Amino acid sequence: MLATDLRKYNLLIIIAFLIIVPLCFYKYCSVNTIVSIFSPPSWHHWFGTDIIGNDVFFKSFNALFIALITLAIVLPAIYLGGLIIGCVLSYFDNEKVREFFLNLVHYWVTLPVLLIAVFLLILVGAGQVNVIGILIFVLIPSQSLYVYNQMEEAKKQDFVIAKRSYGFSKAYIFLHHLFPFTKNSFNTYTLSRMPEILMMDLAFNFLGLGVQPPNSSFGRMLFDGLSFMFSAWWMWVFPVILVVLLFVLVYWVAKSSLDKEKQVRYE
Amino acid sequence: MNKSMQKRLIYRILFLVLTILIIPLVPILIIFVGVSSPEYVIKGTLNMDLSQTEALNYLDIYTSFLRNIIKFDLGTSTASGKSVISIVSSGIKESLIIVIPAIIISYMIGTLIGIWTEKSKRVDSVWNKFQFVFYVPMIVISYLLLYFLSFVGVDFLSNIKYMAAMAVLSVYPIYVIANALKKTLSELRNSDFLLFHKAMGFTAGKIWQTFCYKFIIIDYLSFFENMVIFMIGFLFFVEMPFGIHGMGYKFVIAIQRFDYPVIIGFCIFGIMLLSIVGLIVEAVKLRLDPRGVGE
Numbered sequence: 001m002l003a004t005d006l007r008k009y010n011l012l013i014i015i016a017f018l019i020i021v022p023l024c025f026y027k028y029c030s031v032n033t034i035v036s037i038f039s040p041p042s043w044h045h046w047f048g049t050d051i052i053g054n055d056v057f058f059k060s061f062n063a064l065f066i067a068l069i070t071l072a073i074v075l076p077a078i079y080l081g082g083l084i085i086g087c088v089l090s091y092f093d094n095e096k097v098r099e100f101f102l103n104l105v106h107y108w109v110t111l112p113v114l115l116i117a118v119f120l121l122i123l124v125g126a127g128q129v130n131v132i133g134i135l136i137f138v139l140i141p142s143q144s145l146y147v148y149n150q151m152e153e154a155k156k157q158d159f160v161i162a163k164r165s166y167g168f169s170k171a172y173i174f175l176h177h178l179f180p181f182t183k184n185s186f187n188t189y190t191l192s193r194m195p196e197i198l199m200m201d202l203a204f205n206f207l208g209l210g211v212q213p214p215n216s217s218f219g220r221m222l223f224d225g226l227s228f229m230f231s232a233w234w235m236w237v238f239p240v241i242l243v244v245l246l247f248v249l250v251y252w253v254a255k256s257s258l259d260k261e262k263q264v265r266y267e
Numbered sequence: 268m269n270k271s272m273q274k275r276l277i278y279r280i281l282f283l284v285l286t287i288l289i290i291p292l293v294p295i296l297i298i299f300v301g302v303s304s305p306e307y308v309i310k311g312t313l314n315m316d317l318s319q320t321e322a323l324n325y326l327d328i329y330t331s332f333l334r335n336i337i338k339f340d341l342g343t344s345t346a347s348g349k350s351v352i353s354i355v356s357s358g359i360k361e362s363l364i365i366v367i368p369a370i371i372i373s374y375m376i377g378t379l380i381g382i383w384t385e386k387s388k389r390v391d392s393v394w395n396k397f398q399f400v401f402y403v404p405m406i407v408i409s410y411l412l413l414y415f416l417s418f419v420g421v422d423f424l425s426n427i428k429y430m431a432a433m434a435v436l437s438v439y440p441i442y443v444i445a446n447a448l449k450k451t452l453s454e455l456r457n458s459d460f461l462l463f464h465k466a467m468g469f470t471a472g473k474i475w476q477t478f479c480y481k482f483i484i485i486d487y488l489s490f491f492e493n494m495v496i497f498m499i500g501f502l503f504f505v506e507m508p509f510g511i512h513g514m515g516y517k518f519v520i521a522i523q524r525f526d527y528p529v530i531i532g533f534c535i536f537g538i539m540l541l542s543i544v545g546l547i548v549e550a551v552k553l554r555l556d557p558r559g560v561g562e
Contacts, residue, residue: 103278110492110545111286112537114500119534122527123296199404203501206406207522222406226508229414240407251402 041234048234050224056234059216060242066128066211067198067218067246074135074197079190081140086147090155091174102148108141114203126209128217135200139193146189150182157181188261194250202243218243276550283542290535291332295325297527311351311528312342341532346524351532354517362513364429365505366498369436373494374487376437377444384445385452394445401442405501408435409508423510432505440494444487451486455479481555488552492545499537 037053039045047056089101117134124130154160155178163173204210205219218239225236297308309323313331323331335342341351384391412431413423421427455461464474502515510516514533521529 099274100278103275104282106275107279107282110496110542110549112496112500112541115534115537115541118522119293119531119538122522122530123293195402195404199501202404202406203504206504206507207519209522219406222410223507225410229410230417233414236410240410243407244403247402247404248399251399 038232040232047238048232050232050235051228054216056221056238059221060218060238063211063216063218063221063239064242064246066215067201070128070132070135070201071194071197073132074139075190075194077136078139078143078193079186081136082143082147082190083186085140085144086151087174087179089144089148090151091170102145105141105145105148109145113138114200117200117204118207118209121204121209126212128211128215131201131204131210135197139197143190143193147182147186150185151178154178154181184261188254188257191257192254194254195247198247198250275553276546279542279546279549283546286538286542287336288333290336290538291329293531294328294332298325298328308345308527308531310343311345311526312531336535341535342528344521344526344529346521346526346529351528354521354529355514355532355536358512358514358517360513361511362499362502362506362515365432365436365511365513366495366502369433369440369498370491370494372433373437373440373444377441378448380441380445381448381452385449385456391449398442398446401439403438404504405435405438406504406508408438409505413508428509428511432509432511435505436498436502440490440497443494444490447486447490448483451483455482485552485555488548488555492541492548495544496541499541 036045036049038051039049041048045055045057047060049055050059089098092098117138120134120137121130124134151174160173160177163177201210201217202219202222205217206223208220208223210219211217221239222236222243225232225239228235294309294312309328313323313328313335339352341355343350344354347354380394384394409432412435416427416431417423460478461471461474464478465471469477499514502513503519504515505511506513506515507519514537518530518533520526521533
């Protein structure tokens with residue numbers, strides 16, 4: 001167990017090292033260079049420069065940082081929001097109200113979330129803060145539906161029925177038994193939504209509705225790179241490599257969480 | 268169809284009607300929020316002269332837009348002057364050329380992989396190791412494929428672009444279908460249902476033919492809705508790189524030009540279309556599902 005944890009921390013340290021060291025070294029290398037427009041990768045500009053002379057290396061890492069920040073805000077927000085709504089739906093037994101809300105959530109889940117999000121973004125205006133807000137807003141219903149379903153499944157467990165028969169309050173059972181019982185699957189489900197969040201973020205930025213200059217995003221870098229696909233390959237190849245690495249990392253995190261949950265379930 | 272099924276369908280229709288009633292609030296919200304030149308947005312969505320729009324109150328705007336939506340008149344593009352519905356319909360044809368074959372390919376390959384991984388442990392372990400490939404976003408696959416095909420000298424003015432776009436669009440659905448089918452098959456194989464019918468004297472083949480295919484079809488229908496949503500939602504990720512002038516491409520161009528009536532038109536059309544597809548799928552699924560009988 002300890003060895004696994006250490007291995008995980010080692011990996012995180014290596015990843016942090018791989019990001020921070022090249023950035024520091026690069027900062028040192030790129031000092032006092034002549035601003036060059038549209039230049040291919042060189043010693044002074046490792047990933048080359050774009051059409052207005054911006055350094056693609058800095059832009060790529062700026063985009064990576066913004067993608068990670070977005071993930072770090074959206075994930076806990078949808079986790080908490082979904083948990084609260086799902087628990088409230090499962091806690092109150094008013095059949096009519098519950099039926100209405102569940103059907104509403106079911107309907108919402110089957111709507112094209114991306115189109116709705118674009119629709120809302122057009123109204124509130126472009127910007128990464130708005131993107132984050134809208135992502136949270138459109139993703140919470142499906143999260144709460146999952147929480148609700150898990151809670152309802154957990155309620156059928158023998159130990160919950162036994163606790164009820166002992167006379168424990170509903171709130172006590174929810175807090176001390178149902179939540180700990182279903183916690184691992186919420187965590188896994190929330191983590192498994194990381195690719196979805198990143199994909200939507202990529203889409204908004206590709207459409208130009210997310211991060212605005214001077215900051216950069218992978219979506220926008222890929223969109224800009226499309227016009228120079230063959231004349232300036234460095235404008236899209238490096239962002240593509242970082243996007244692939246980010247998605248593989250996200251896959252690895254989600255998969256290890258799923259494996260852990262399976263291990264706990266079968267132990 | 269039993270009572271709970273009817274209720275679920277009634278709710279879906281109710282929420283669809285509510286969506287239609289909420290959408291006309293958009294031009295009013297645009298005035299409130301103050302998007303750049305709201306009068307042009309209103310003019311575009313309501314098909315009116317600018318002088319006429321000034322005399323309108325909120326209720327007039329709402330009722331006019333609602334009437335237009337019901338008549339399927341989504342206004343006029345502020346950039347090109349063409350009607351929004353003609354822009355949307357011109358994009359549909361191109362998009363369907365990619366989406367329909369992509370759905371068929373996804374089901375075919377996903378089913379093959381699902382069955383294969385369930386049958387062979389070696390294939391299953393290879394599949395588990397390389398699943399991360401399917402997590403790579405389709406825009407990345409589009410770029411790489413585009414570059415590779417151009418590198419080997421493929422002419423992108425030919426129909427090959429449709430095939431490439433179709434292949435890219437079906438990558439993630441293949442992964443979803445294969446995994447879900449594998450899970451369903453494994454659950455069915457170990458179910459009490461199968462053991463019970465075997466004890467009753469049915470052969471395994473007969474049980475699969477008579478009962479189990481229904482569960483698989485229900486599973487397929489469940490993915491269908493999400494798959495169509497996924498494909499239509501992210502169409503621009505394949506249409507932009509391959510230069511296919513479908514709905515996704517036109518949507519991106521409309522956003523670049525701040526052509527609000529066209530953007531709103533695409534969103535309304537997409538939401539309506541996918542809601543109706545969802546409604547039909549739900550009705551078929553509930554009709555087929557034997558678990559709902561006698562509830």
